[in-house]
Amino acid sequence: MTYSSIEDAFLFVSSAAPFEHSAVVHRITGETFFASAYSDDFDFPDDVDDNDDYIAIPHRNDLDLGKHLVMEFVRSHCPELTNRVIAVFSRRGAYGNYKGLLSEKDLLDKWHAFENARTREALLEWCEGNGLVIETNS
Incomplete structure (x- = not known):
């Protein structure tokens, strides 16, 4: 996966207060998915909560x-x-x-x-x- 894809997801998550925006990355494919508290249009896969291959992107406060x-x-x-x-x-x-x-x-x-x-x-x-290459x- 590329640094820019992680950075883009990080900037999205950090562009609002904690927990208002979220993003996950698939550990194997590097694909990122986004969601916002301001929209019902979630991009998350159905199995995101049950699959350890997805990891939540941190907010800037977390780092x-x-x-x-x-x-x-x-x-x-x-x-x-x-x-x-x-x-x-x-x-x-x-x-x-x-x-x-x-x-x-x-x-x-x-x-x-x-x-x-x-x-x-x-x-x-x-x-x-987090084991992301x-x-x-x-």
């Missing part, structure tokens, strides 16, 4: 790619912003405000590169831990 990742970035790239970022995350709209702060400090591109690299690492580690050229 600790939320606030923990933000603080890792801040500590390593802009420690002088630590108190401001902590304050930002104590209110609603934290990610939008965080990205606004990074944009103001010309760090948004660095954040996106950092976030993408860490996400890839976490997803590949998750795949390995990813094509090396993907």
